[in-house]
Amino acid sequence: MYRTRSLYTTAGFTVNQHLFWEMLTDDQAEAIVSRTLELLERTGIDILSEDAAKTLKEAGCHVDGNRVRIPTAKSEWALRCAPSRVTLCDRNGNRAMLLENNEAHWGPGYTAKEFMEQEQNMDTNNNKIRPFTIADVEMYGKLCDTLPNISFAMPGGFPTDVDEANAEVEVFKTLVKATRKPIVQNVKNVDQAKKIIEMAAAIAGSPEKLAIDPFVALHVVVNEPLQISAEAADVVAFAAGHGLPIIVSNELVSGFTAPAESAGVLMVALANSIATLLIAQLACEGASFITGGFFTNNDTVNELHPYGSPEISLLGGGYANVLRTLRIPSFGFAGGTDAKCSDAQMGLEVALSTLCSGISGTNVIHGAGNFESGCVSNPTVLVLADEIACETKRIMRGVEMDEDRLARGVIEEVKPAGNYLATKHTRYYFRSEQFWPTLMNRKRIDDWAAEGSLTLGERTVNKMNDLLVNYEETPLPEGVDLDKIAG
């Protein structure tokens, strides 16, 4: 079993360089991996793409129709081929997201077909729900561009006012204009992938430059147990062949599309992940591959799949743990809620999932802004999640230790019953050692009341509006005609 940087040793002094949460022991992770390898050999998995099934057969898998049984040796070969780390760049080619070890990066979601229109006061459920549009994608792009703790862009929802077959292409075109940050782009089929890669290559300057400094990762969804759709399999092979990072996301529901207990969910997800990983590595050995997913439970009381349940964090953290032992970068979910407005339930569900996803070391964490089982999108939650991500990062930074931070000199200087406020030591550390809120209110009650007694919801809406008013677009390189490529 591999060991990643959980312990960091310098001159015989062992420190926790980052705080993080190992949900599974090495033995547990190994058990899940072994059983999954056995599952792929024995039960097999349905690969609905004829091309992919043919490639797998040629590589030595046992193929009977769509059913593919993958020998453990093949799975392990694919796991060995995949890089343990992937870097996503920004649109200007700067290294932006290092997907390795327990580095955590947050961003919005992509599924909602409805948009929660913001009243000035979002603390009531008077908010108007209307269809999600391409203009909303642009707004999410701008917010992702400006929010310092949001690392990547997703569209926040699915636009209903564009041609559905070409929607992801339109989304990418809109996002890439609005933000310089890396884009996690969902794709439904190879046609879409082709156009998106072509647009990205035009911006990067050439396909080769794009492969060297990729600023987009293609995201495909697997939402059946042990079945990979033809479209998903073909996109994986296509993207791998073009040198772009791939994200395979399992969207599974325990007790519905996966076993009702946690370990079983992780096994089914891992089988899907390993099968797609093998397809990617057969298309291009060494292809950058990120996997993970969104795992929730089946709420049989309300007949829906909750977006704020603790199982999402439990399963997401567990899966990130399994992937870390396999040295595959992970994809997860946080920032969704089952609340109906900006109330305490919303705050606690968003905060709990954001904290858990971070300290469990999930590398790419999507989902901030999802309401009502991912059907409704609310961008103010992204603004709130940015703040919570900042708090989470502070906790993850842990207790840093060196001679100066052990404060030897200053404690002697101040003496018992002294005050540290006036020391140089305080001046040096007071900014970097603490989280500085932009939304959380720490004013005295009187001062807060004097400024209008604004609630968190109101302050968040105000901050969002400020960000949008002050947003400045960074133009694309001259001569790049995305419309022509998008068709």
Add this chain to the structure above:
Amino acid sequence: MATIEDLAQAVFDGSTSKAKKLSQELIDDGMAPLDVINQGLIAGMSEVGAQFKAGTMFVPDMMAAAEAMTAGTEVVKPLLAADDMQSLGTVFICTVKGDLHDIGKNLVVMMLESAGFNVINAGVDVSPEDIVAGVKEHHPDIIGMSALLTTTMLHMKDTIELLKEEGLRDQVKVIIGGAPVSQDFADEISADGYSPDAVSAADLAKSLVGAA
């Protein structure tokens, strides 16, 4: 060559050694001592005050800037003629009886001085009787009292009572500050003003002498 802007920046950055060095250089270059103070040291401190008000600089930054300003002032002050500094008025300031906390009070002193007040800093643990004696001696326009403890803040009330008894209350304005103190408390003990931080304390003092 050093410029007056460099000096203001040194104060703003809280760089004591630089503020000292630049003040000396500017004097050596022939700049008038008063200009060094007003356009350099005080200008830098005023910018710190503005940023403090805006919430982008904080108490430790302000203390560093105050220290740098003091270092510069020490270089220049001996060169000033007695009537060079136009004063907005005199402030008698102290931490009240039983209280030894003076970090905030000293910041207020710095801000008052840079605003153009003549400040008598009477230190810590000053009894109502000593304050009254100080008023008789220095005839200040304003008395500033500071307390960090809920137990010692009551001496502010005692002081105001004693000022009344001595018939001095009408001759002087009284302002108060410190963590446990509030506008409500100021109203309760009939003080003339309260301010929550050093920058607004200077503004308050200015408005009380009609200079704001």
